[in-house]
Structure formats: C-alpha cells, structure tokens
Amino acid sequence: MQAVILFGVLLSCPLMAIAKRAPALVRNFRLQSFFLFLATLSLGAGEGRVDLYIIAGLLFLLKVLLIPEILYRITRRIKANENIGLFINAQLSLFFVLGMMYAAWVFSKAMFPFAAVLKTTLLAAAFCVVLSGMFLMIFRISALAQIIGMLVMENGIFLLASTVSGGMPFFVEIAIFFDVFVSVVIMGFFVYQINKLFTHINVNKLSRLKG
Amino acid sequence: MKIIILAVQLLTFLLLSPLISGLISKLKNNLRMRKGQGVLQPYYNLFKLFSKEEVISETASWIYRVTPFVVFASTLTAALLIPLLALTSPLQYLGDFLALIFIFALGRFFLALAALDTSSAFGGMGASREMFISSLAEPVACLAAFVLALQFGSSNISLFSGMHPVLLSSLIAAIALLFVAIAETSRIPIDNQETHLELTMVHEAMVLEYSGKSLALLELSAAVKQMIWFLLIAQIIFPMQAMPFSAGIGMFFWLGWFCLRLIIIAVFVAVLEVSLAKMRLLRVVDYFGFAFLLSVVALVCAIIGV
Amino acid sequence: MDPLSLFFLSVIFLISFPSAVYSFGYLKNEASGKKQALALSLLVLFVAAMVWVVAARNLVVFLVAWEIMSLVSYFLVVFDSTQEKSVQAGTIYIVMTHLGTAFLVIAFLIMSKYAHAFDFASVKAACALMPEKTKNFVFICLFIGFGTKAGLVPLHIWLPFAHPQAPSHISAIMSGVMIKTAIYGIIRFVIMLLGVDSIWWGVWVLVFALISCLVGVVYALMEHDIKRLLAFHSVENIGIILLGVGLAMFFLSLHLYYLAVLSMIAGLYHLVNHAIFKGLLFLCSGSVYKATGTRDMEKLGGLIKNMPVTAACFLLGAMAISALPPLNGFVSEWLTLQAFFLGAGNVGSAGKLFLGVGAGLLALTSGLAAACFVKAFGIIFLAKPRSRQAQNAFEVSFSMKLAQVFLSLLTVVFGVASGVVIKLLAGICAFVLEVDATQMNFSLNNFVLSPQPGNALYLSPPLLALLIVVFGVFAFLAYTFFGNRKVRVFETWGCGYYKLDSRNEYTATAFSKAFRIAFSFFLLPYRKTQKIRESFYHVKSFSYETHTTPVFRKYFYDQILKIVFRSAKFGRRMQPGSIHLYLGYIFLTLLLLLVFMHKF
Structure with a gap:
C-alpha cells in the first residue's frame, strides 16, 4: 500500500515537469495532493492517531479541493494563454527531474545508511518533491507556475516531516495549512492584478521594472 | 635696584634705537657715494611727527586707533625680555625666546589688521605680504631657537647673555636669525624702507595711512624691534661679560664693546642692503627656504657637538 | 568617574x-x-x-x-x-x-x-x-x-x-x-x-599630526567661506593637540616620564583652549550669518561698526587661535613647543633632528594661522561693507551676545590663569600616564610657569598681560598729553582717485594669493579669466575665478570611489531583477548545502 502511494507521489513530479499548460499543472498538483492525503490517511490508520485523521481531512479539503479550484478559477479569469512558458523544454525537464530523483536517493542513502529501505525511499521521495517544486519555480515563466511550485515544495516538506519524524506537532500543521491557503489566495490576487496591469503574467519580464 | 635697571633698560631702548636706524641709513648713503642725512635724522623725524596734526581715515574703526599702542606696548614688553645691563634680564620670569617671537606676532597681527581697516588697497597688499613673509620667517626663528636651546639648555635668553664659547652651531643659527631679522626689520632684499612704490613696499604699505603721533609711535616701535633683534644676534655671536658696576676704565671698555658689536651688525646690514637688490615677493620662499636649511645645518652641527 | x-x-x-x-x-x-x-x-x-x-x-x-x-x-x-x-x-x-x-x-x-x-x-x-x-x-x-x-x-x-x-x-x-x-x-x-611600548607609535602619531596641522591651515587660508575656514582650522588644531599626545606617547616609550607628563599637559591644555576659542569663533560666525545672511567673506566687511560686540569677541577668538600672548592659545602652543625643545635634550641624534624639524613646522603652522585670521577678521569686520547685506547688518540678540562674551572672557582667563590650569592638568596627566607627578614641578607659583625648573625656563602670562596693558596705557597717556593734539577725520588716500568704494578694497582671495602661489605645488590652483570688450581699449567687464584642487579628494577618495563603482557595476550583473535567477540562487545554495552536509 505504502509503495503504491509513494509511487503516485513520485510519479506526479515528472508529470508536472512535462506539463505545458496551466490546467494540466493544476491537475497534476491535485493528483499529488491526493496521494499525499492517502499517505497521511494510511499513516493515521497504521498508528491510530486521531490528529492525523484531522490533518488528512484538512489536506483533502484544502489541497485537493479548494486550492486547485482557486487556481482553476484564476486561469479562467485571466484569460491569458494557458501556456505556462518553459525555459527548458519538456524532454530536458524530464531528464532534470529524473536526475534529481537519483540525487535525492543518493543523498538520503548517505544520510541514513543503516535505515530501512522504505524509510530511505520515503525520504528520497520527499526530497525529490521539494526539489521539483523548486525546479518548477525556476524554470517556468508564468507566475501561476511559481505558485504551484511553492505548493509542491510545501507538499514535499510535509512529506519530509511525516516520514522523518512522524509528522509535525498538530497545531503547527494546522497553522501551516492555514498559511498556505491564505498565501494562495493572496498570490492569486496578485497574479490577477499583474495580469490586469501588464496583460500577461510572465515573471521574466518583470525585470524591466528595475531602474 | 631692579626697578632702576628696568627703567634704564627701557630708556636705553627708547633713546638709542633710532640712532641705529640713523646709522644704517647714513652708512648706506655713504656707501652709495652720497652725503646722506645726519645720523640723528630719525630723532628729528620723530619730533616732527609728534608735532604734526593727525589724519585718520573715515572708514577706520577703533582697531586702527588702538594699533599704535598695542604695537608699542608689545615691542617694549619684548624689550624687557633681553638682558641688557645685567646677565639676567630684569624680568627673567617674563618669558623666553619663543615668547619673544609670539609677542612680536601680537604687534604684527594688529598692524596688519589696521592696514586692512583703512579700506585702502595698499593696506591690504601690505598686510597680505607682511603676514606671508612673517609666517615663513617663524619656522626659521623657531628652529634657530631650538638649536640655541640645545646648546644652552633651554630657550631662556638670559642663558646666552654671559661669556660663552661661540660654537659653529650657534654661529650658523645666528646667521639664520639674521635672515629673519632682515625680514622683520623690513630691509632689502625682503622689503625696502626707502621707497613708496606699491610694487615693492611691505611695511611701508601697512603704515601708509598713519600720520602724526600714531606714525611716530609705530616708527619708534620698529626701531626698538630692530634693536632687539640686533642685540639678540650680538649676544650669540659676540658674548660679553656682565657690566662692572664700578666707574672706571672697565666700565668704559664694557660700554665700548657693547656699542661696537651693535655697530658691527649695523655695518653688516648696511653693506648687505647696498649690495643686494630687492627680491620679488615670491622669491621670499626661496630666501626662507635657504634660511631654514641653514638652521637645519646648525641643528646637525649642534647634534655633532661643534 | x-x-x-x-x-x-x-x-x-x-x-x-x-x-x-x-x-x-x-x-x-x-x-x-x-x-x-x-x-x-x-x-x-x-x-x-x-x-x-x-x-x-x-x-x-x-x-x-x-x-x-x-x-x-x-x-x-x-x-x-x-x-x-x-x-x-x-x-x-x-x-x-x-x-x-x-x-x-x-x-x-x-x-x-x-x-x-x-x-x-x-x-x-x-x-x-x-x-x-x-x-x-x-x-x-x-x-x-x-x-x-x-x-x-x-x-x-x-x-x-x-x-x-x-x-x-x-x-x-x-x-x-x-x-x-x-x-x-x-x-x-x-x-x-x-x-605604549613601541617608539614608532608616537612617531606615527606625530607625523600625522604635523601633516594635519599644515594641510589644515593651508586649506583654511584658501577658504573664503567663514565656517569652512573655521572647520579647516579644526583640522589644524586637532593636529596640534595630537602633537602633545603623540609627544607624550613618544616620551613614554622612552621612559622619559617628566617630559611625557609635560607633553600631555600641553596637549590637553590645547584641547580645552581649542574648545573655547573654536566654539567662540563658530558662535561669532553664526552671528555674522544671522545678521547678514551670508557666509561668504567676499560679501562682508565693515561689520565692526554695526556689530561691535560680536567683532570684539571674534577678535579675541582670532587672537587666541593665532597664539598671541597673553591669551590661552599662546600658552598651550608655547607648552607644546617647549615639549619639543626640552625633549631634544634627552633623545638621540635622529630624535633631535625629528623634534627640531617638528618644532619648526609647528611654528610655520602658527604663523600661517595668524595670517589666516588677519584675513578672516580683516575682511569680515574691517574696512567698508562689500554688499548691501553687510551694510544693513545689526547686532545680534542678547542671549547670543551673552554666550559670545562668556567664551571670550574664558580665552583671557585660561591665558592669564594658566598656572592654576597647569597644576590641575598635571594631576590628570599623571593619572593617565600612571606616573607620580607630585614631585614634578610645572609651575613655580600660580603666576609663573616653569616647565623644567633646573633649566631656568619661565613664562608668566599674567605678567605679560600686565606689562602690555601698562605700556599701552603709558603710550596712550603720552599720546594724549604731548605733541599736537589736532586730529582730522578724512577719506582714505586713493592715489588721486575720487570715488574710492568697497570695490577698491583688498579681497580675501587677493589676500591669500601669495600663499596660493607659494603652496601651489600642493594646492594646484587654476584660474579662469574672462574679458568682455567694447573695443580694444575699453574692457566692459572682467571676471576672474580661481580655485584650488582638492588634492585628497581628487587623488585619493575619488580613485577609491571609482574602484567601488566599477566593482558595483560588475556586481550588478549578479542582480538583474529576474525572479527566476534569484530562485535559482536559492536552489543552488540549497544544493550546495546538501552536498556540503553530505561531505562533512
């Protein structure tokens, strides 16, 4: 079970790397979040902790339902072209992400040389998600991709916390969820404003603003 | 006793100093194959000025009026620093060589201000030149005093008033002081007392507006200042004993030697004045540069001990 | 405390x-x-x-x-x-x-x-x-x-x-x-x-202090903004104070404790004095500014008639800073020079040469300072006003006068009562240098200073003041009661020119011209003249402008600034404003940190 969920989380990373349009990206994010929800649920079931159930529920509510919905709405409202603009084409991005997967594996192996394989793999997956979120932020032009990249990184950190230390304290987790939600709303607003002002949301053109 | 010495010293300076000016003037004229004025002419001049009406510029302020008194008072104070009759000056607690330099600076400061006060361009020119020259003369005088202090232990003037060996270092220092004295007494090649041409005059330009009694006071002060400088140099080069307080042949010789050494310096200055031309103002830098170098040489000699 | x-x-x-x-x-x-x-x-x-x-x-x-x-x-x-x-x-x-x-x-x-x-x-x-x-x-x-x-x-x-x-x-x-x-x-x-235990510390301080003295006073001479002139004099006077302190360090490292205390006294004394007369001069210049609205000396003149109190205070301050007896600046400069003189008797031959030249340069400084303040006082307060503002100037309010008069009295007090001051300072300096100064004698009594009693070296500012006043009064009495008493006030002689006005006066720039040329190797002056002619024979107007090159700024600070700007321009490429690049930096840093962690 765990392995399947892990596979799902990991799979979403290259999927996001090759996505060229905004809706596809959002869909992949939703997929990743869903698998994350499953992972948390299974962890909760395995340890029988109530707070993990609540967290899983929140995760489902926010990251699977609400945030993707908001992002969809933004893409519809700004009516800009749906392409998120690639600095690096899809094939090369795929290679990058695969390379990062391998690097994450090597790294987690080096960090915990004597741990169980499953734990090492979980750690590697978490790292990989963080790195691919970072990758999305750097190599995608649209501001929307940056929001999603940040959310992906957050997912990765969540996974990292739950795998390494069995989850963060309950209240911290709740606070982070709230944080993420608010930041998505704010960033959505900003993206909307940027679009209104410049008729595009290409972040690389923002450099023209400097004196 | 001290009061008497004090009074005699002041009177000597006041009465004798114009004579030196007259002597130099006469000598210069004779050297130029002229008949020249009498030796006593400065006295007549002073007397004449004292009985003339005074004209004061309408732009002048109280600085202009007070300056003759400041100059006169500071010069007389400086005169008390010099041991004239006894080996120690009557007021030896008053100050030393350096104090002398600074007291002269006081008079000069006021004279330059008074020159600016009349709003005449001549005054400004004179003040500027005088301050330029004196500021360059000051390091030379100071370094010469330094050399003397090294030889005699301190810069107290009384220390080199008695009999002492004349070392090479103090001789060179005295020559450097002579350079300063020529500038301070406004003589050729730095200044020219005899001309009233705006291109050349320095001291004369400063006192150009003065007349009557004020001018008399300033001229008298200039003469006293000249005598102070000459005496100072004479004491370094021609040491002499204390005055014997017994009427007789000893006293006579003492007085003779006392006058002779002043005359020697006066003759030397007169010959120098006749044989040199006045320098351009900016050449003064070279003049004092050379004098400073002389003082440094004197210092090196003093360090070696010759 | x-x-x-x-x-x-x-x-x-x-x-x-x-x-x-x-x-x-x-x-x-x-x-x-x-x-x-x-x-x-x-x-x-x-x-x-x-x-x-x-x-x-x-x-x-x-x-x-x-x-x-x-x-x-x-x-x-x-x-x-x-x-x-x-x-x-x-x-x-x-x-x-x-x-x-x-x-x-x-x-x-x-x-x-x-x-x-x-x-x-x-x-x-x-x-x-x-x-x-x-x-x-x-x-x-x-x-x-x-x-x-x-x-x-x-x-x-x-x-x-x-x-x-x-x-x-x-x-x-x-x-x-x-x-x-x-x-x-x-x-x-x-x-x-x-x-202090290295000799070179003291020498180092002395060398920089001497440079400060000379550079400060030479720049001050060229200045015709009153307050800038005073500011440059601060550079000069800090140099003189540091001469005292540097000499103290120098003698301390040679274990000449008596001289060290003396030099320290000279330094601290000049410190108080400079505080007093520089404060006074700045206050007076402020009054001039308040009364006329300008700090440019070339536009002032004749203020002594409208502002007698300020003029008198400025005169005292100028005399004090020019080290004229019997005011306070004279005493401290005399002490500093004596520290040079007395030190020479106790050091080696190289030291003697160094101290001698140092004393000479200090004397040069004080001569130039006197020249500078003749210029400052003469141009600002004397002769005819050079502008309408100067003509319509008025004396400042009571509180300003009060402060000025208080400080100018202090210049006299600290000059005349120097014996007491030195005794007080000796205690402080002994504490600073950790020397027992109770056996050292700096003042014979409170009227006579004797930096080194065995050497028969004395100075008595009160006596000097007294003599100058007595002789001055004596001269004044002789002036008043003898000779021709007729005095006529008439216009200044103008070589026959009938319309002598303020434009014929000497200016501050002209006053300092000789100095400008004499120190041209350092000041690097340049000038610009422009004639507008009506015909060959008649020049309608003539403008003359002269400036000195700020050597330190041009050849030292500007060069450093140039290097800084050039490297900043280079560094700017690192920050082009692209968010992606910034994110990339973060990413790269993260990766490097991971590698770093892995390695160690």
Whole structure:
C-alpha cells in the first residue's frame, strides 16, 4: 500500500515537469495532493492517531479541493494563454527531474545508511518533491507556475516531516495549512492584478521594472 | 635696584634705537657715494611727527586707533625680555625666546589688521605680504631657537647673555636669525624702507595711512624691534661679560664693546642692503627656504657637538 | 568617574552651555516652533551622548554611545534639510564616521577576544599580555577609527563639509567638543588600555599630526567661506593637540616620564583652549550669518561698526587661535613647543633632528594661522561693507551676545590663569600616564610657569598681560598729553582717485594669493579669466575665478570611489531583477548545502 502511494507521489513530479499548460499543472498538483492525503490517511490508520485523521481531512479539503479550484478559477479569469512558458523544454525537464530523483536517493542513502529501505525511499521521495517544486519555480515563466511550485515544495516538506519524524506537532500543521491557503489566495490576487496591469503574467519580464 | 635697571633698560631702548636706524641709513648713503642725512635724522623725524596734526581715515574703526599702542606696548614688553645691563634680564620670569617671537606676532597681527581697516588697497597688499613673509620667517626663528636651546639648555635668553664659547652651531643659527631679522626689520632684499612704490613696499604699505603721533609711535616701535633683534644676534655671536658696576676704565671698555658689536651688525646690514637688490615677493620662499636649511645645518652641527 | 573622564566632562559642559544659550537667539525667527523644539531636544541628546561616551566603562557601552553620538550629530548636520548641500554633507559625514567605527569595532573585538570580557579593567589586564604584532594591529585600527572622527588628514574629508552645514551653535559643539571625544578615545584606549611600548607609535602619531596641522591651515587660508575656514582650522588644531599626545606617547616609550607628563599637559591644555576659542569663533560666525545672511567673506566687511560686540569677541577668538600672548592659545602652543625643545635634550641624534624639524613646522603652522585670521577678521569686520547685506547688518540678540562674551572672557582667563590650569592638568596627566607627578614641578607659583625648573625656563602670562596693558596705557597717556593734539577725520588716500568704494578694497582671495602661489605645488590652483570688450581699449567687464584642487579628494577618495563603482557595476550583473535567477540562487545554495552536509 505504502509503495503504491509513494509511487503516485513520485510519479506526479515528472508529470508536472512535462506539463505545458496551466490546467494540466493544476491537475497534476491535485493528483499529488491526493496521494499525499492517502499517505497521511494510511499513516493515521497504521498508528491510530486521531490528529492525523484531522490533518488528512484538512489536506483533502484544502489541497485537493479548494486550492486547485482557486487556481482553476484564476486561469479562467485571466484569460491569458494557458501556456505556462518553459525555459527548458519538456524532454530536458524530464531528464532534470529524473536526475534529481537519483540525487535525492543518493543523498538520503548517505544520510541514513543503516535505515530501512522504505524509510530511505520515503525520504528520497520527499526530497525529490521539494526539489521539483523548486525546479518548477525556476524554470517556468508564468507566475501561476511559481505558485504551484511553492505548493509542491510545501507538499514535499510535509512529506519530509511525516516520514522523518512522524509528522509535525498538530497545531503547527494546522497553522501551516492555514498559511498556505491564505498565501494562495493572496498570490492569486496578485497574479490577477499583474495580469490586469501588464496583460500577461510572465515573471521574466518583470525585470524591466528595475531602474 | 631692579626697578632702576628696568627703567634704564627701557630708556636705553627708547633713546638709542633710532640712532641705529640713523646709522644704517647714513652708512648706506655713504656707501652709495652720497652725503646722506645726519645720523640723528630719525630723532628729528620723530619730533616732527609728534608735532604734526593727525589724519585718520573715515572708514577706520577703533582697531586702527588702538594699533599704535598695542604695537608699542608689545615691542617694549619684548624689550624687557633681553638682558641688557645685567646677565639676567630684569624680568627673567617674563618669558623666553619663543615668547619673544609670539609677542612680536601680537604687534604684527594688529598692524596688519589696521592696514586692512583703512579700506585702502595698499593696506591690504601690505598686510597680505607682511603676514606671508612673517609666517615663513617663524619656522626659521623657531628652529634657530631650538638649536640655541640645545646648546644652552633651554630657550631662556638670559642663558646666552654671559661669556660663552661661540660654537659653529650657534654661529650658523645666528646667521639664520639674521635672515629673519632682515625680514622683520623690513630691509632689502625682503622689503625696502626707502621707497613708496606699491610694487615693492611691505611695511611701508601697512603704515601708509598713519600720520602724526600714531606714525611716530609705530616708527619708534620698529626701531626698538630692530634693536632687539640686533642685540639678540650680538649676544650669540659676540658674548660679553656682565657690566662692572664700578666707574672706571672697565666700565668704559664694557660700554665700548657693547656699542661696537651693535655697530658691527649695523655695518653688516648696511653693506648687505647696498649690495643686494630687492627680491620679488615670491622669491621670499626661496630666501626662507635657504634660511631654514641653514638652521637645519646648525641643528646637525649642534647634534655633532661643534 | 576618573580624572580623565571628569576633565572631558567639564570641557563638554563648558562649551555646551553657552551654545545652548546661544541657540535660543540663533533659532529665533529662523525656524518654526516645532523645529526649534526639535533642535533643542537633539542638542540635549547630543550632549548626553557625548557625556555617555566619556563616562562609559565598557567597550560595548562605549561603542553604543559613540554610535548614538554620531547619529545624533548626523541629524544635526542635516537639520536644515531643505538645502541640498546639507544632505550631501550629511551623507559624506555618515559614511566616513561609520568607516571609522568599523575600524573601532575590529580593534574592540580583538581586545575583548583576549580579555574574554568587555569592561575596561579586564581589557587592560589582557592587553598587557597581548603579543606585539596584535598590539600593533590594534593600535593602527584604533588610530584610523579615532582619526576619522578627529578629522586627521587624510581622513578629514568630511569635516569641512559637515561642520559648516550644521547650525552654528552645533558647529561650535561639533568642532569644539565632539571631535575631542576622538582624542579621549586615543588617550583612553591607546595610552591607558593598550599601553605604549613601541617608539614608532608616537612617531606615527606625530607625523600625522604635523601633516594635519599644515594641510589644515593651508586649506583654511584658501577658504573664503567663514565656517569652512573655521572647520579647516579644526583640522589644524586637532593636529596640534595630537602633537602633545603623540609627544607624550613618544616620551613614554622612552621612559622619559617628566617630559611625557609635560607633553600631555600641553596637549590637553590645547584641547580645552581649542574648545573655547573654536566654539567662540563658530558662535561669532553664526552671528555674522544671522545678521547678514551670508557666509561668504567676499560679501562682508565693515561689520565692526554695526556689530561691535560680536567683532570684539571674534577678535579675541582670532587672537587666541593665532597664539598671541597673553591669551590661552599662546600658552598651550608655547607648552607644546617647549615639549619639543626640552625633549631634544634627552633623545638621540635622529630624535633631535625629528623634534627640531617638528618644532619648526609647528611654528610655520602658527604663523600661517595668524595670517589666516588677519584675513578672516580683516575682511569680515574691517574696512567698508562689500554688499548691501553687510551694510544693513545689526547686532545680534542678547542671549547670543551673552554666550559670545562668556567664551571670550574664558580665552583671557585660561591665558592669564594658566598656572592654576597647569597644576590641575598635571594631576590628570599623571593619572593617565600612571606616573607620580607630585614631585614634578610645572609651575613655580600660580603666576609663573616653569616647565623644567633646573633649566631656568619661565613664562608668566599674567605678567605679560600686565606689562602690555601698562605700556599701552603709558603710550596712550603720552599720546594724549604731548605733541599736537589736532586730529582730522578724512577719506582714505586713493592715489588721486575720487570715488574710492568697497570695490577698491583688498579681497580675501587677493589676500591669500601669495600663499596660493607659494603652496601651489600642493594646492594646484587654476584660474579662469574672462574679458568682455567694447573695443580694444575699453574692457566692459572682467571676471576672474580661481580655485584650488582638492588634492585628497581628487587623488585619493575619488580613485577609491571609482574602484567601488566599477566593482558595483560588475556586481550588478549578479542582480538583474529576474525572479527566476534569484530562485535559482536559492536552489543552488540549497544544493550546495546538501552536498556540503553530505561531505562533512
């Protein structure tokens, strides 16, 4: 079970790397979040902790339902072209992400040389998600991709916390969820404003603003 | 006793100093194959000025009026620093060589201000030149005093008033002081007392507006200042004993030697004045540069001990 | 509070109180009520910060107080923020002063590293065990740090900008007191905490002090803005003060304790004196500014008739700073020169040569200073007014006059009562140098100074003053009662020209021309003349402009700035404004950190 969920989380990373349009990206994010929800649920079931159930529920509510919905709405409202603009084409991005997967594996192996394989793999997956979120932020032009990249990184950190230390304290987790939600709303607003002002949301053109 | 010495010293300076000016003037004229004025002419001049009406510029302020008194008072104070009759000056607690330099600076400061006060361009020119020259003369005088202090232990003037060996270092220092004295007494090649041409005059330009009694006071002060400088140099080069307080042949010789050494310096200055031309103002830098170098040489000699 | 702190405390209050009194009159009608209140509160804060600096007994506390002092003085410099010049001056000031503070921080960190504590007592104990090389390094850092604040050449660059731009009572405090805290720093940290044991420290200080003296006074001579002129004189006088301090360090390292105490007395004495007369001169220049609205000497003149009190006060200040007897500046310069003279008898031949030339250069400085103040007083206050503002000037208000008169009386008191002052200072200096000075005799009685009794060396300022007054009165009586008593007031002789007016007068620029040419090798003057002719024979107008090249700025600071800008331009490429690149930096850093973690 765990392995399947892990596979799902990991799979979403290259999927996001090759996505060229905004809706596809959002869909992949939703997929990743869903698998994350499953992972948390299974962890909760395995340890029988109530707070993990609540967290899983929140995760489902926010990251699977609400945030993707908001992002969809933004893409519809700004009516800009749906392409998120690639600095690096899809094939090369795929290679990058695969390379990062391998690097994450090597790294987690080096960090915990004597741990169980499953734990090492979980750690590697978490790292990989963080790195691919970072990758999305750097190599995608649209501001929307940056929001999603940040959310992906957050997912990765969540996974990292739950795998390494069995989850963060309950209240911290709740606070982070709230944080993420608010930041998505704010960033959505900003993206909307940027679009209104410049008729595009290409972040690389923002450099023209400097004196 | 001290009061008497004090009074005699002041009177000597006041009465004798114009004579030196007259002597130099006469000598210069004779050297130029002229008949020249009498030796006593400065006295007549002073007397004449004292009985003339005074004209004061309408732009002048109280600085202009007070300056003759400041100059006169500071010069007389400086005169008390010099041991004239006894080996120690009557007021030896008053100050030393350096104090002398600074007291002269006081008079000069006021004279330059008074020159600016009349709003005449001549005054400004004179003040500027005088301050330029004196500021360059000051390091030379100071370094010469330094050399003397090294030889005699301190810069107290009384220390080199008695009999002492004349070392090479103090001789060179005295020559450097002579350079300063020529500038301070406004003589050729730095200044020219005899001309009233705006291109050349320095001291004369400063006192150009003065007349009557004020001018008399300033001229008298200039003469006293000249005598102070000459005496100072004479004491370094021609040491002499204390005055014997017994009427007789000893006293006579003492007085003779006392006058002779002043005359020697006066003759030397007169010959120098006749044989040199006045320098351009900016050449003064070279003049004092050379004098400073002389003082440094004197210092090196003093360090070696010759 | 030890004697040294008490001494500086009294100097601070001695100048700050008259300045505060002065400020009431000075700011009246000048600024709004709110701004006046701001000025007063800043002034109080400034004085409090300076008090804190000298009272601190801990490196960190000292540094905090030092920084507050710098910041408050920055706000005072830019107080008149409507003028672009003020803001510019403030910027130069704050940059330079922080440069200095950076060096102080380095020195303090090294000192505290050895002491494992920040209080002075343990730092002192630790400094004794410090290795020679570290000690030298700490000394250089301290010297640069405090030298910047003191305005030592070539770190003086901020001083002629910042001091003139502040309101005049603040200039008086800044020039009179604030830069003295740097001297306090040098005495406290170099002499008392670090301990002088290398001869070259003293020589180093002396060389820089001499350069400061000469450069400061030569630049001052070229200046025709009153307050800038005074600011350059601060550079010169800081040099003279440091001559005393440097000589003390020099003699201390040679174990000539008597001379060290004497030199220290000379330095501290000149410090008080400079505080008094520079404060006085700045206040007077403020009055002139208030009365005429200009600081340009070429537009002034004849003020002695409309502003007699200010003129008399300025005259006393000018005489004091020119070291004329019997005022205070004379006594301290005489003492400094005597320290040179007496020291020569006790050092080797190279030392003799060095001290001799040093004494000569100090004398040159004082000669040039006298020339400069003849110019300043003569052009500002004497002759005919050169502009309508100068003609319509009026005497300033009572509170301003009060402050000026108080300080000008102090110049006389500190000159005439020098015997008492020296006895007081001897105790302080003995404490500073940790020498027993009770056996040393600096003053025969309170009227006669004798720096070294065995050498028959004396000076008596009260006697000098008395004699000058007595002879002056004597001359005046002779003048009044003898000879022709007729006096006629008539116009100045103008070579037959009938319309002599202020345009025929000598100007400040003309006055300093001889100096400009004599020091042209350093000043690098250049001039621009322009004739507008109506015909070949008739020149309609003629304009003449002359400037000197600011050598240190052009050949030192501008070069450094150029390098900084060039490297900044290069560094700019790293920051192009692309968010992706910034994210990339973060990413790269993260990766590198991971690799780093993996490796170690």
